[in-house]
Amino acid sequence: MAKIQVRKGAKGTTYRVEFMRDGRRVSKSFKLKKEAEKFAALVVVDDSFAHGLSNYTLNTLTLSKAIREYLDQHTGRDQNVFHRLGWWADRLGDKPVGKVTRQHIKAALDTLKSEGKAPATLNRYKAALSSVFAFICDEHDLKVNPCREVKQQSEDNARTRFLSDAELPRLLDAAKASEWPRLYMLILMAITTGARRGELIGLKWSDVDLKARTAHLHTTKNGDQRVLALTDAVISELASFREVGNGYVFPHPSRLGEPFHYFDHLWQAARSAAGITDFHFHDLRHTCASLLAMNGASLLEIAQVLGHKSITMTQRYSHLCNGHKAKLTDRVFGGIAK
Known part of the structure; x- marks a missing residue:
């Protein structure tokens, strides 16, 4: 039996359809109640559709759309998150979330490193993307976060490089x-x-x-x-x-x-x-x-x-x-x- 939960956040109301399949909780959120009701009805009448939903999400939900879903509910004070996630969307946005690998993320971070970005900056970019995967996993009951497979950069927080008089x-x-x-x-x-x-x-x-x-x-x-x-x-x-x-x-x-x-x-x-x-x-x-x-x-x-x-x-x-x-x-x- 699929249930519809009404969720109110800082950026409006969403409707989350939740059901159990093979002992696992599966869910999907919608902005419109009618869309949620239609989806819930489809889950009830089509068992194969419900069974394959997790794989469907992994293979069809693009990273760009996942980032948009995350930012729609984001209430944090760090405005740099929008900049960092926009950067990720430009580079990997067309890939389904299930196809984004450790190698993709590492290569992207290596590009930042070659541009002179500090280790702390690389960690902030990785953390921003990791938050998106954590959110999507919670929303759709998935288990995917390639960011966790990428090693954290060693930060030198004591760095005090400044311009000389010349x-x-x-x-x-x-x-x-x-x-x-x-x-x-x-x-x-x-x-x-x-x-x-x-x-x-x-x-x-x-x-x-x-x-x-x-x-x-x-x-x-x-x-x-x-x-x-x-x-x-x-x-x-x-x-x-x-x-x-x-x-x-x-x-x-x-x-x-x-x-x-x-x-x-x-x-x-x-x-x-x-x-x-x-x-x-x-x-x-x-x-x-x-x-x-x-x-x-x-x-x-x-x-x-x-x-x-x-x-x-x-x-x-x-x-x-x-x-x-x-x-x-x-x-x-x-x-x-x-």
Whole structure:
């Protein structure tokens, strides 16, 4: 006997048809109640159809459709999930979920690695895809998740690569010469605000207040809202691209109404033109923190700029504050011993 369950989520109501077959629970979800009722009736009258449903799902449900089903119910705060899963859909989206193998996933991750992505980034991409498979397995009572067969990358969370005094102007000059006019503005904002890649790409003009010299991040990686302080140079760049409305500050050049997530080839071209190696986009955030530390900012002030919830994350920059601490102690205690 097939049962229809009404499931209400953040993105609307779905109808899940559930039945038992050979001791296993099998299910399928629908957006319309009529479709669910029709499917349930078919299960009851056609035993062979019900028996072969699991194999049918594995061989017909494409990864792109599985990703759409997952994102329809996704309520997480990390907006980078949409970018990562869009990347997977572009590469493996036409394959049925049952045909996606460990080799496919490993080859895709190797491509990211060859583009200079950090081990932590590769793990985030794999985790996003693994979440899709876990969701689909629960929805359709399947047992398939090739992501679990791919080895986790060893992460170096203590990495603090930042631009040197010689590298910084070279990168900015290369960005100005980019074929994408907004690359310079993006890199400049990353360095001067310490904001993450996804936070900047998700910015809309309605979030920017040129008069107050601020940009409002509604949702950050740690779930908090944050206000970015903008420098004169950033304000000048923003003013030259200023638009009326709710469009993205960094829109896709050809896809109207979409943010420009996939600018990696342009970033890599600028980095190469500047003669900079072993440097990731996220390292611009480290560069921001390093510049603050070397110019007298305290760890608490650096944490506030970067949006760290705990000062522990900021401790990696403590050695860069030594010069400032030496000057401070000399000023306060220098006259004690005569």
